[in-house]
Amino acid sequence: MKKIKTFINPLSKFQENTILTTGIIGLVITSLVGYVFNVKFDGAFDAHTTSSTTFINSFLENLIQVLCVFVLLFALGKIINKKTRGIDILNTSLLYRIPFIFIGILTGLPVYKKVEMLIKDNNLTLESMDYIQLITSSIFILLLLIYSIVLLVNGFKTATNAKKWQHYVALTLVLIAIEIISKYITFYL
């Protein structure tokens, strides 16, 4: 039970330096995944295939997502609880990106590029193996995305001691704002 609790909310258990180090390593690995598998992280909760990218570009994309989440969640955190620390929000912003390592790998599967090419040619004829790959990888991507959001919400809850339903409504609105703002900034990168 304790292990499950730690898995869905590492911020409640580990010291800030450990999480910070893990988060930074995660950020570098996610950027590497983006570069190796040609995946664009163009939103706080997004990953798409791209023709090619550089490691620097991929790193900047990931950094933008982390900073967008950090700035907006820190502002909301301070409104909810003046004792909210920047390091806790930063760690939350870094931790939620870790599932994107695997989302990036799955998004980089050849079947997604194949589907993109077929859509451009107006001819979506896929083999049964392609359907199996698409469905299986989509299920995993969805589960990883849910886990990423769980890490974000639980981390925020721990960092701010948020309890009221109004806090969660505000958090939902801020998450939507984060997605819009991060997509806008990444577009002009």
Next chain:
Amino acid sequence: MKLPILCPSCQSALNVSQMKCNSCSTEVLGNYQLPLYLKLTQEEQDFILDFFLSGGSIKEMAKKANISYPTMRNHIDDLMNKINHLKQENNHEKN
């Protein structure tokens, strides 16, 4: 032995009605409210004592309990809110 603070039948707060001197067997009867500190659970009383003995350091308490700093800070904030709530109740009863 744990000091009961709530009625086992209706969960209302218990008051002290009798105290006894162990040296001369004098008994004191009355209706005394429990001090605020004793209205907390044993775990909460121990927590406050540990916090005081660790010099009021949240970091040290977090290390001892093997949890993170923000989690320990949240425990303390929740306990502070509970104590403030009990203080307000005490003041209402006095008035």
